[in-house]
Amino acid sequence: MISCQTFRATVRPGTDDSNVLEHLRSCDACLDHAVSIDPDFFFRSIGGSEMVPPGGVDNFVSDVMAQVRMRQTEGSSMRRLPLNQYLRAAAALLFVIAGTTGVYRFSSVAPAIAPITTAAVQIHKPLTTKAVVETYQSQNATIVEMPTASAADAKVVMIYDDSLPADL
Amino acid sequence: MATALRLMIPTNESVELDDRQLVENVRSGKPEAFEQLVRRKTSKVYALCYRIIGNSEDAKDISQLVFIKLWENIEKYDPKYAFDTWLYRMVTNVGIDFIRSRQSRDNAVNSTLRLVKTSADAEQGLIVQRKEIEHVFQTCSTVLSPKQKTIFVMREMDDLASSEIARVLGCRESTVRNHLFNARKLLQEELKKRFPEYSKLWKENA
Numbered sequence: 001m002i003s004c005q006t007f008r009a010t011v012r013p014g015t016d017d018s019n020v021l022e023h024l025r026s027c028d029a030c031l032d033h034a035v036s037i038d039p040d041f042f043f044r045s046i047g048g049s050e051m052v053p054p055g056g057v058d059n060f061v062s063d064v065m066a067q068v069r070m071r072q073t074e075g076s077s078m079r080r081l082p083l084n085q086y087l088r089a090a091a092a093l094l095f096v097i098a099g100t101t102g103v104y105r106f107s108s109v110a111p112a113i114a115p116i117t118t119a120a121v122q123i124h125k126p127l128t129t130k131a132v133v134e135t136y137q138s139q140n141a142t143i144v145e146m147p148t149a150s151a152a153d154a155k156v157v158m159i160y161d162d163s164l165p166a167d168l
Numbered sequence: 169m170a171t172a173l174r175l176m177i178p179t180n181e182s183v184e185l186d187d188r189q190l191v192e193n194v195r196s197g198k199p200e201a202f203e204q205l206v207r208r209k210t211s212k213v214y215a216l217c218y219r220i221i222g223n224s225e226d227a228k229d230i231s232q233l234v235f236i237k238l239w240e241n242i243e244k245y246d247p248k249y250a251f252d253t254w255l256y257r258m259v260t261n262v263g264i265d266f267i268r269s270r271q272s273r274d275n276a277v278n279s280t281l282r283l284v285k286t287s288a289d290a291e292q293g294l295i296v297q298r299k300e301i302e303h304v305f306q307t308c309s310t311v312l313s314p315k316q317k318t319i320f321v322m323r324e325m326d327d328l329a330s331s332e333i334a335r336v337l338g339c340r341e342s343t344v345r346n347h348l349f350n351a352r353k354l355l356q357e358e359l360k361k362r363f364p365e366y367s368k369l370w371k372e373n374a
Contacts, residue, residue, distance in 0.1 A: 016327065016329075018327070021327060028298055031298060035369055036369075039369040040324070040352065042301060042366065042369060043301065043305055043320075043324050043325070043355065044324045044325070045298065045301055046219070046301055046302055046305055046324075046325050047215070047219070047321075047324070047325030047326060047327070050211045050215070051211055051214050051215035051218055052211065052214070053210065053214045053224070053227070053228040053231060054224050054225060054228055055228075057207065057210050057211070060206075060210055060214075060228065060231070060232070061203060061206050061207050061210060063232060064206050064232050064235045064236065065199070065202075065203050065206070067232070067236055068199070068202065068235075068236065068239050069199070071236070071239070071240070072199070
């Protein structure tokens with residue numbers, strides 16, 4: 001960067017000299033002097049400096065790249081479908097529309113159908129007793145004994161084990 | 169011997185690809201080249217967006233939008249022209265659209281709010297505070313049209329020549345000069361109303 005002395009000697013109104021502008025934008029001592037020569041330097045003193053977006057450049061770039069990747073994926077999945085698949089899908093859609101229209105026409109001319117009465121059917125499933133596990137050995141079981149209020153209460157023991165059948 | 173050895177070591181200049189080469193790499197399916205391009209241009213794009221828009225969060229969003237548009241339209245770039253000109257065109261288009269939509273929204277909400285300094289403030293001694301200039305500009309530049317503001321920022325803060333700005337905006341150089349002249353005049357008038365202490369600078373020099 002040029003010295004203050006050089007700046008003051010070379011600064012001219014409306015200059016485009018990059019060295020002069022660089023000095024103008026970084027030296028507070030010369031700002032007043034420059035503005036007294038050309039008031040347009042007042043706003044020209046803004047700028048030149050590197051500006052970092054909030055959150056930093058790295059975060060900014062990664063945000064942009066994430067959006068780009070997302071759009072890239074969307075784009076490639078759209079492109080992956082070949083033309084004949086589009087045609088098949090269109091044909092299927094056309095078929096469904098035509099079929100629906102036919103059914104609608106038929107139902108509009110067909111005589112009214114008597115409502116079908118339905119009766120609730122109860123399915124009796126015989127109750128079966130599950131086999132009682134009398135002996136049980138496992139390395140992975142977790143046994144939890146539930147606390148009881150008195151000795152007369154039934155003792156409840158819970159066993160957690162992935163190897164046991166789910167419906168036990 | 170030392171000189172010979174030094175010549176064999178690749179310098180940053182030789183390793184670093186220029187913008188056109190990076191674009192070419194992006195086109196040939198190398199996303200890392202695009203990442204490099206974004207990293208290289210972030211500060212420039214963000215600074216321009218910030219000065220046109222005047223709000224850091226909006227400027228960040230708009231800058232990201234510019235890069236997404238850049239990605240989507242990278243095939244349209246003609247390497248005959250400078251990459252920065254093409255990028256600046258994208259920034260100005262998106263930025264101007266944003267200001268226009270914001271202005272219409274703000275106008276609907278509040279069209280009369282104006283902050284004007286009292287004459288008592290103006291009597292105080294004048295010391296140009298660098299930190300305040302940015303604020304003064306953002307306050308006064310609300311009277312400029314989006315195009316005037318964009319041209320003013322590109323000319324006065326980014327030091328682009330009028331011919332370059334004309335290429336970016338796709339208009340005549342005389343139009344750029346005209347906008348610039350009007351922008352300066354409007355800013356002076358607004359400065360006089362809102363920051364009379366600074367407007368004295370123009371009076372003293374007139």
